[in-house]
Amino acid sequence: MRNIALRLMYDGTNYHGWQFQKNAVTVEETLEKALSRVCGEPVKAVGCGRTDAGVHAKNYCANFKTNSRIPVDKIPLAVNTLLPNDIAVQSACEVDMGFNAILSCEKKEYTYLIYNSRIKDPFYHCRAYFYPVHLNENTMAEAAGAFVGEHDFSAVRSVGTDVQSTIRTVYYFQVERKGDIIELRVCANGFLYNMARAMVGTVIYSALGKIAPESIEEILNSGRRSLAGPTVPPQGLYMTKVWYNGAAGNLMDN
């Protein structure tokens, strides 16, 4: 038996997130169906994170174990032939049997896109959050900086999943305007449920003058969700990078 890691991309618009659900089509289920046909046996995939409905991935890692003898470099094209056009496997490699896409993950980067213009752009529909009120990216960057470091992130998570600890380390949270697009990149050793989207909502509130950047530390310390900004919609969110040691690290690095 081998353990195979895949690097994949998907447009999440038509999926109810990554993780298998009984009554909705998910990326996991769609991928597993294609992998099972390629491998000639039922395949169960482990993803590097649950993404919500409508969330996208530019770099996503999943792994699966199989007895199939298909050469690892043949897997991407074989699987892509069976996948719909909104999911693509970029590359594959063999990894240690102990590798697990979510448990072995060291840190992750999410990118959030805001289309910040008075008039909507049809080409960003479902690909960015359309926000017609002008946002000052410098205020946003100042607010974003307040999240960096080790904190209890209870104030910016939604309840719904049990976790042992709500303490995480944010390595960077950068804000950059590129024309009408504001790009927010946040990297952490882990994300609580809806944490990235609630952080972006808080940063937007700072640009609107509803939350002072200086008060964010206090909001985090309070642990009160109601003091932070809203959870922004999923369509602006992309998983953009995942870090591993070893072979999977090289796979996701290229």
Place this chain on the structure above:
Amino acid sequence: MRNIALRLMYDGTNYHGWQFQKNAVTVEETLEKALSRVCGEPVKAVGCGRTDAGVHAKNYCANFKTNSRIPVDKIPLAVNTLLPNDIAVQSACEVDMGFNAILSCEKKEYTYLIYNSRIKDPFYHCRAYFYPVHLNENTMAEAAGAFVGEHDFSAVRSVGTDVQSTIRTVYYFQVERKGDIIELRVCANGFLYNMARAMVGTVIYSALGKIAPESIEEILNSGRRSLAGPTVPPQGLYMTKVWYNGAAGNLMDN
């Protein structure tokens, strides 16, 4: 009565092109419905060109005549509220009563995107032509250059529409690679039916060694469609610029 010109964008994926059809949803019909509600009277729009099913527009001009007294600067937001998310009016201006978006048009630019990589990219699905065989952009540029100038373009058009003349002038036809995307920009004083897509197909054939760039002049002179390359799929094609004199010129220039 006033004559109003609109600058608009649309993702053509869900439309059967611009022009009204009895049994299919088109951009024209969708826009006219929204404009009629805003103006409180039936409105007929004239577009700057027929685009085919699946073809997109980044800069498209349409005009309509109305007795409505709505201020011209209120039109974009009012119409956008009623339009689906894949069509957006960017701006509007009043133009001479004699202005006609298609007849007054001096020249147009189409851009064609080829996603030229071994593995498909879900984010370019319906937005570019996925072509997994590597294409040399220098050969393509050489072939594209052979179309520039005044020619009879019968060899690169599909029959189906009556035109008085098949002679057109191509001002430029540029090929540029940006990573995995090959961008082809072609500007002419007019385009015959499928002309842009057949020119792109011919340029691709030159990169495949099936048509020598030097033979393109001869192919054009022959007027024989069978000697040129295939008509490439619509989803890679975007109307990107239209030129006018006067107020509509300023509208489309900003």
